[in-house]
Amino acid sequence: MPKDDLTPKDPHDRLFKKVMSDEANVRQFIKEFLPKELSSQIDLKDMKLIPTEKIKGYNKYYMDTAVKCNIADTEGQLYFVFEHKSYPDPNVLLQILSYMTVLWDEQRKKNNPLTPVIPVVIYHGTTSWNVTTHFQGQFRNLSEVVKPYTPEFNYVLIDLTNIPTEEIEQKAKDTPFLAASLIIMKLVALGDIDGILRIAVIISLSEEERIILILYLFYTLDVDQNTMQRIVKELGGEEIMPSLAERLIKQGESKGEIKGKQELLIKQLRRKFNLTHGEEKMIRSVTDESKLDAAAEAILDAKSKDEVLNTLGLDL
Structure with a gap:
């Protein structure tokens, strides 16, 4: 894939x-x-x-x-x-x-x-x-x-x-x-989540269609790793592609680390400059760890929040 x-x-x-x-x-x-x-x-x-x-x-x-x-x-x-x-x-x-x-x-x-x-x-x-x-x-x-x-x-x-x-x-x-x-x-x-686990119609789908839906759930649901594993299993992810579950688990761990860095950066910016809801949403869209790390360093000496947001490569 x-x-x-x-x-x-x-x-x-x-x-x-x-x-x-x-x-x-x-x-x-x-x-x-x-x-x-x-x-x-x-x-x-x-x-x-x-x-x-x-x-x-x-x-x-x-x-x-x-x-x-x-x-x-x-x-x-x-x-x-x-x-x-x-x-x-x-x-x-x-x-x-x-x-x-x-x-x-x-x-x-x-x-x-x-x-x-x-x-x-x-x-x-x-x-x-x-x-x-x-x-x-x-x-x-x-x-x-x-x-x-x-x-x-x-x-x-x-x-x-x-x-x-x-x-x-x-x-x-x-x-x-x-x-x-x-x-x-x-x-x-x-x-x-309970409703997703009860979707019976997904069983009648092709392998490709089930994989598409499971990947969609992985990238849109804000759930912990155990819950995601349960969803993958219930919807046939392990059955149709054993390696899919493993890949999702590994990416889930990375996803959790990135989310933690996003939330920390948002917290720091709130304290120093205040943030709008739109700016918080933009920060959560950044998944490049190196950019998040650079922004976290930049905030220490930054005189405006734009300096930090520019470090993330955001279009302000």
């Missing part, structure tokens, strides 16, 4: 894109999780995934997953764009608008008719989603006189944390990897 598969920069992003790269999973998600008045009108047989890579050249935001399909009473194609979030992101509407304009600009340059876009946000975070679902809702005191001149659109919000686990499993019963992934993303956000 490639090294970068064990050390993803964003495990949430990697799992979501892996699941939604399968048209069968996307088709099932549209059919079962979107509002029925919408999904019932979509021709899922002719649905196709859109390569998001083609949008990179515009140097603008591009969505995690996008598909094109036909819908009743709509000539031509309808585009769905899927974006997943593990935290309430106030920029999500601007990100969606950026994708829309990139897509429409590309169509216009090819002299193609513009295609309607329906954004879908899949959320699995630890706090309630508190971001408005319509674009004009971002503005304070938007007067009725100005509204007609301001863009407006909504997005479909799928909050996994508010959907019962049994319902997720039932809706995605024909696509076990989709079901297991959505359930695990939800339970990780809730910190429900």
Whole structure:
């Protein structure tokens, strides 16, 4: 297994894109999780995934997953764009608008008719989603006189944390990897270890799919080594790849040491300069031990917290 598969920069992003790269999973998600008045009108047989890579050249935001399909009473194609979030992101509407304009600009340059876009946000975070679902809702005191001149659109919000686990499993019963992934993303956000240990659907997955989910759990759960070993064993990690458990245990020990250095540095900076929640989060994203050690030394003579944070290579 490639090294970068064990050390993803964003495990949430990697799992979501892996699941939604399968048209069968996307088709099932549209059919079962979107509002029925919408999904019932979509021709899922002719649905196709859109390569998001083609949008990179515009140097603008591009969505995690996008598909094109036909819908009743709509000539031509309808585009769905899927974006997943593990935290309430106030920029999500601007990100969606950026994708829309990139897509429409590309169509216009090819002299193609513009295609309607329906954004879908899949959320699995630890706090309630508190971001408005319509674009004009971002503005304070938007007067009725100005509204007609301001863009407006909504997005479909799928909050996994508010959907019962049994319902997720039932809706995605024909696509076990989709079901297991959505359930695990939800339970990780809730910190429900017992629920993770009871996921029966994972047994029906392929070896590769189980390994993907176990690695996702390893990099997203904040649990002790013994608990992680128990999870790996219960979900078949030792059975399908004995060396996987050993590798996770070794990395777990290193992970624990790094976490200790992160927390110590945060504690020292709090005492000397004070830290914002965002700055603490940035420090916890640093996994290079040499940088953490250098920052710990720098704090002794530093006259500002920026001196220490620059040592970590953080983009301030």
